Amino acid sequence: MMEYNIAVIKGDGIGPEVVDAAIEVLNEIGKKYKHNFKYEEVLAGGVAYDVYNNPLPEETLEICRNSDAVILGAVGGPKWDDLPGDKRPEAALLGLRKGLGLYANLRPAILFEALSDACPLKPEIIGEGLDICVVRELTGGIYFGDRGYKETEMGMAAYDIMIYSKQEIERIAKVAFNMAQKRSKILTSVDKANILESSRLWRKTVEEVAKDYPDVTLNHMYVDNAAMQLVRYPQQFDVIVTENMFGDILSDEASMITGSIGMLPSASLGENNKGMYEPVHGSAPDIAGQGKANPIATIMSIAMMLKYSFNLSEESENIEFAVKKALDEGHRTLDIVSKGDNALGTKEMTQVILKNI
């Protein structure tokens, strides 16, 4: 029996509810396929600040480092919004990404057919559905460059440095090309090379990496144009690779055009299949603790974990199938219910999915 060590960060708001639901599903998979999933719960985010005065205690990072994968619910909430930057729950995210070397953020933007009514785009634009994967660089760029204040001709000014080395660009480009190879073999690299030096290095490096993937068609697109094209003609995209900040903006836009944002998972990967898995949605403090949250995004994140960190494709697909079936059968949580449907709570939805495993 294989043993997998998983660090569990439930976090804030609805985090604990959706993580508990996902772990039930994972245990069911363990039973069915005879894997031993071992969990170690650690604190990060607002809840860690409340206990340790630190959103990411060193012990949490250490345990995550020694685990095979990390599951994260969500962090943040209005309670902690006025804290200084390094005390805020979001600082835990940045610390985990950098501390675990998770440089590749995979954000699939999929339209769940059963939810196509929720899609904000017209049916003729959506066509047969949407299936885009944004590969966002996650440990470089303006998120991690120096920042501060300096004197200028215009007076004191605040600055942030966007910076990328060739090596950082190469490794994320490889992740994206490998993914494109397994999908439709079309990769769009997004930058602002008509203005930014870091984007010019980005483009040049991606071109170089492309030589090792002659079967993949590479397109370049400026970020402003990409923001337009996602709305105008999303069908043109399959895999999109871009730097940290552009990826933050475009992956959120891509999620939203699917109309399924409450359903979308994400994976943040480093070397050796190490990964952190979390739903794209936030901590939703307004419905926390009420048992209403939709667990699907977290359950789908678990499916990504099985695939990317544990190389268990069949198990992963079993979860995806169970979720799809639950939706096809008409089951809905409050966030995705439409007139006539009956809204299930977190636990009830989880039970339906469990039955389909």
Next chain:
Amino acid sequence: MMEYNIAVIKGDGIGPEVVDAAIEVLNEIGKKYKHNFKYEEVLAGGVAYDVYNNPLPEETLEICRNSDAVILGAVGGPKWDDLPGDKRPEAALLGLRKGLGLYANLRPAILFEALSDACPLKPEIIGEGLDICVVRELTGGIYFGDRGYKETEMGMAAYDIMIYSKQEIERIAKVAFNMAQKRSKILTSVDKANILESSRLWRKTVEEVAKDYPDVTLNHMYVDNAAMQLVRYPQQFDVIVTENMFGDILSDEASMITGSIGMLPSASLGENNKGMYEPVHGSAPDIAGQGKANPIATIMSIAMMLKYSFNLSEESENIEFAVKKALDEGHRTLDIVSKGDNALGTKEMTQVILKNI
């Protein structure tokens, strides 16, 4: 008779065609309201590179500086795409913005009712129409900060600096608050204050300026969320103010969600009502010289010029009315024609609009 001195940059691609059309309309306004519009044509963009080996000759900048306003068609095209950054047509745009001190870029995203079929969003999201104005800072931020290469732990790295002084933020915030005051009194300031130092200064400064506008409701939004909300619920926005790069991305996204991008004007303003006016669309090299281009975006830019640089509101509204009437009557150029309509060329559409003045 008032005399207005206008520098005219026809530029590349369809630039000359649409500018000629707009000038015809402006002359008609001059006749009707007894103004003397004087034009001085100057070169910038690819065409200037071809003649002077410089996309923005000093003489062009000088003449623009001494004019009351600048009309610009479009610059750029595949012919010049492989030139080094400072020789490319886009460099002329940056040079004009900085050289003329045009720090406030106004980009109205309006849904032309007659074109609502072209809108990519579902009717229930669009509701009664869309009327958003993006106020983009245009002479600061990562567009004009230092950039280059430096040695790092990860090897040689390319960097770009995003930098803002308080003074730069104040003056653009004032433009946005003034505009919000004249519209629905709701202003959304977009930043990434959870990560960027320059965004934290942005937010703090906008808050300070807000004290002088107690009648305007100010909201802050992170840029990733703004990219989502524009698709999910665009009705929540009226005036959006943001820094240069975020404004580049969000104003293009906002234009696209209207479905009317070929129709949208822009104004870039400095002190003393100095301004440069240009259509949002590009140089469209594929249809250049064929007399097919839609002149409406440029004609609407002229309307903005009359309003913002010359303070001629009635004349400006006359143009807007004439354009709206032409559309309501069913006239369409090739880019916006749908089945059953008859496509007009640039000149024919211009004639229709002229008749409505």
